[in-house]
Amino acid sequence: MAATANAxxxxxxxxxxxxxxxxxxxxxxxxxxxxxxEACRSQFILQAHLCPQCNSYxxxxxxxxxxxxxxxxxxxxxxxxSNWAGDEYCQNCGGAMDIFDILVHSQAGYTxxxxxxxxxxxxxxxxxxxxxxxxxxAELQAVEAExxxxxxxxxxxxxxxxxxxxxxxxxxxxxxxxxxxxxxLSGWLY
Numbered sequence: 001m002a003a004t005a006n007a008x009x010x011x012x013x014x015x016x017x018x019x020x021x022x023x024x025x026x027x028x029x030x031x032x033x034x035x036x037x038e039a040c041r042s043q044f045i046l047q048a049h050l051c052p053q054c055n056s057y058x059x060x061x062x063x064x065x066x067x068x069x070x071x072x073x074x075x076x077x078x079x080x081x082s083n084w085a086g087d088e089y090c091q092n093c094g095g096a097m098d099i100f101d102i103l104v105h106s107q108a109g110y111t112x113x114x115x116x117x118x119x120x121x122x123x124x125x126x127x128x129x130x131x132x133x134x135x136x137x138a139e140l141q142a143v144e145a146e147x148x149x150x151x152x153x154x155x156x157x158x159x160x161x162x163x164x165x166x167x168x169x170x171x172x173x174x175x176x177x178x179x180x181x182x183x184x185l186s187g188w189l190y
Contacts, residue, residue, distance in 0.1 A: 020044060052086045 016025045017035075024039035036043045051065040051072060063073050073082045074097060081092035089096055 017046075050086070 016027055018024070019026055019037040019040060019042060021042045022037060022040040024037055026035060026037055034043065034045055051068060051070055053070040054065060054068040063071065065072055070085070072085050074085050074087070075081070076083055076090035076093060076095060076097065078095040079090060079093040081090055083091055083097060087097055
């Protein structure tokens with residue numbers, strides 16, 4: 001029994017069909033080509049195809065998914081017949097479709113997404129490391145600036161102390177000279 005295409009449209013892609021027996025809506029994204037109605041339990045096969053990547057419903061003559069851009073058909077290597085991308089066996093000769101092609105097709109998006117996610121994670125880690133490095137550098141520069149300021153203060157204090165000592169020594173030397181002069185003068189006077 002073929003399903004009719006009375007359905008709601010999302011971005012012009014069929015996502016629901018009506019059960020041919022009870023007209024209950026069925027979300028085609030939750031089923032493969034073999035569909036069971038949840039209301040009346042009748043089973044049927046979809047005449048059109050679901051995209052193997054995004055599960056959008058497409059007419060049999062469409063070759064590329066309008067939703068995600070995935071290929072909807074594959075060519076049988078034995079008889080060159082066009083088959084739906086999700087078929088395991090050729091509709092013409094019955095030969096097994098290459099499982100490696102199916103795996104590569106399904107893993108290509110996963111690999112690209114995984115690589116993209118790894119690149120985003122690496123960029124995020126790099127940004128975190130750069131921020132942490134900048135923070136550590138700022139902390140080190142602040143500590144260094146404080147150390148340099150403390151060193152300058154100590155040098156200024158030492159210079160001030162040396163000047164005081166120099167003045168004291170100069171004053172003491174001047175007093176000694178003054179006393180010596182007074183002593184010598186007092187000896188001449190008497």
